[in-house]
Amino acid sequence: MIRELKNCLRFLSDRKTTILLWLSVVFFFAPVSNEVLGQKRFSRNYPAIKNVRLQLLNRSGTVIVEGWDRPEINISAYLESPAANIAPQSLSGTIFIDLVKDNQGRNGIGNVNFLIRVPRVSNVDIETRIGNLSVTNVGGNLVRACITTEGDITLTNIAAGAVDAQNGIGDIFFDGEMRTGGQYRFTSMRGNINLRIPFSSSFRLVATAPSTRNISLGSFANPEMTFGDGRRVIGRFGGGSAALTVTNQRGSIAFIRR
Amino acid sequence: MNCDECQENISVFLDNELDETLSLSIQTHLLACRDCAKVCEDFAVILDSCRVEKPSEIVPPNSQALWCRINNIIESEPKREPETVETRKGWFSRGWQFSQIGSVVLGVALISSLLTVIGMRNYFEPSTVDFTSRTSASQTTFEKVLSRVGLSDTPQQSRMRRFQEQQAAIEYWNKRAQERRVQWDNKMRDAFDRNLYEIDQAVSEYTTILQQDPQDDLSGEMLDSTLNEKMNLLRAFSEL
Numbered sequence: 209m210i211r212e213l214k215n216c217l218r219f220l221s222d223r224k225t226t227i228l229l230w231l232s233v234v235f236f237f238a239p240v241s242n243e244v245l246g247q248k249r250f251s252r253n254y255p256a257i258k259n260v261r262l263q264l265l266n267r268s269g270t271v272i273v274e275g276w277d278r279p280e281i282n283i284s285a286y287l288e289s290p291a292a293n294i295a296p297q298s299l300s301g302t303i304f305i306d307l308v309k310d311n312q313g314r315n316g317i318g319n320v321n322f323l324i325r326v327p328r329v330s331n332v333d334i335e336t337r338i339g340n341l342s343v344t345n346v347g348g349n350l351v352r353a354c355i356t357t358e359g360d361i362t363l364t365n366i367a368a369g370a371v372d373a374q375n376g377i378g379d380i381f382f383d384g385e386m387r388t389g390g391q392y393r394f395t396s397m398r399g400n401i402n403l404r405i406p407f408s409s410s411f412r413l414v415a416t417a418p419s420t421r422n423i424s425l426g427s428f429a430n431p432e433m434t435f436g437d438g439r440r441v442i443g444r445f446g447g448g449s450a451a452l453t454v455t456n457q458r459g460s461i462a463f464i465r466r
Numbered sequence: 467m468n469c470d471e472c473q474e475n476i477s478v479f480l481d482n483e484l485d486e487t488l489s490l491s492i493q494t495h496l497l498a499c500r501d502c503a504k505v506c507e508d509f510a511v512i513l514d515s516c517r518v519e520k521p522s523e524i525v526p527p528n529s530q531a532l533w534c535r536i537n538n539i540i541e542s543e544p545k546r547e548p549e550t551v552e553t554r555k556g557w558f559s560r561g562w563q564f565s566q567i568g569s570v571v572l573g574v575a576l577i578s579s580l581l582t583v584i585g586m587r588n589y590f591e592p593s594t595v596d597f598t599s600r601t602s603a604s605q606t607t608f609e610k611v612l613s614r615v616g617l618s619d620t621p622q623q624s625r626m627r628r629f630q631e632q633q634a635a636i637e638y639w640n641k642r643a644q645e646r647r648v649q650w651d652n653k654m655r656d657a658f659d660r661n662l663y664e665i666d667q668a669v670s671e672y673t674t675i676l677q678q679d680p681q682d683d684l685s686g687e688m689l690d691s692t693l694n695e696k697m698n699l700l701r702a703f704s705e706l
Binding site: 308312439458 | 649650651653654657658660661664665667668671672684685688691692695698699702703705706
């Protein structure tokens with residue numbers, strides 16, 4: 209018996225380095241594997257017909273929407289535990305996802321992180337209570353991104369006829385074109401609003417930052433813009449065909465030439 | 467279903483004239499919402515009293531005799547003599563001069579052209595914004611005249627009225643959000659509190675400015691929009 213124990217100890221001391229290496233590998237990957245195990249994945253494809261519209265209301269988590277060249281909609285969601293109920297509905301070209309309704313009255317639901325791919329010429333209407341929203345490469349009639357409380361909104365390569373971005377605490381970044389006769393509205397309670405638009409844009413502007421009076425027009429400043437006491441800038445750039453309204457209650461507004 | 471929809475349909479619901487789906491959703495809402503349940507109860511009491519009340523309690527006793535008496539009183543009143551009208555043969559016979567007629571015509575032309583100009587301005591000027599968010603600068607001449615003579619609200623008065631309405635709505639949604647609060651997780655609660663704090667800071671800032679300068683239309687407009695945001699935040703969280 210004692211001899212067996214001695215043999216065992218000798219074996220362990222001979223392979224000490226290998227065992228330590230294995231243990232470190234196990235400890236290193238343990239939290240990652242836990243995270244992966246605690247996450248569920250949801251994936252579904254829908255064929256796209258004309259006038260595609262995505263309408264999503266999330267509770268918490270990140271939402272990324274990307275425009276692609278395929279005539280289909282791909283929804284991938286990563287559900288952190290405890291996993292939320294998710295039941296998308298497709299009705300005459302509109303995809304509805306309402307996680308608030310689907311999980312009403314449930315306590316402590318984990319984040320749901322979406323990656324959604326839609327045809328470029330789609331209408332996108334996304335809203336979340338908490339979390340970041342990002343829309344890229346979309347040029348339909350409408351892009352609406354709304355965060356009830358906290359999170360950043362990033363809209364890049366957008367060529368929509370109407371854009372509405374609204375959040376509580378967080379930044380808003382828009383990089384896109386403005387269509388003739390389009391309507392563009394950016395509203396934040398606290399954060400930075402940065403708009404990167406082409407110099408060839410044509411818009412009527414009402415930009416308001418009453419608390420900070422920090423409105424930077426950059427290359428878009430011209431004598432037709434009136435600053436008043438600094439809290440609001442009203443004016444016209446180019447022909448003034450689109451309507452651009454920017455309001456930041458307790459943050460800054462900046463225009464960047466694209 | 468929200469409270470507005472429910473209260474809009476309560477009367478039809480009590481008459482059993484709603485389709486099953488809507489009726490069921492109203493019943494579900496009434497179970498959850500005490501305010502709407504109270505409204506429904508009041509409606510039901512009124513309807514019941516109308517059904518129970520006897521016609522004799524509404525129509526006076528011997529109504530025919532009453533009508534006869536009223537008719538006799540009207541007929542017994544002495545009729546007025548038609549006034550004798552002194553016939554005039556023309557304006558000139560009243561002693562009107564050409565210069566007087568000319569000035570009257572000129573006056574009428576001036577007033578009508580002024581009214582046309584004001585009318586055109588009133589037609590083209592008002593923007594798409596509602597009256598509550600209108601500023602004194604954007605107020606039309608007609609509205610200014612009306613508010614001077616007390617026939618309509620000034621922008622400050624309408625702002626106050628709007629402010630009170632918003633406060634009432636905020637109280638309602640706040641009560642509902644507080645009832646739901648126990649069901650939120652810590653992350654939700656913290657985010658809600660931080661945002662509410664930011665909004666309240668902005669509200670207090672604009673209120674202070676407006677106390678110092680009630681004519682500051684921009685602060686009035688911002689206060690209106692901030693209170694709307696507060697209402698939306700409370701409403702969104704009361705649905706969680």
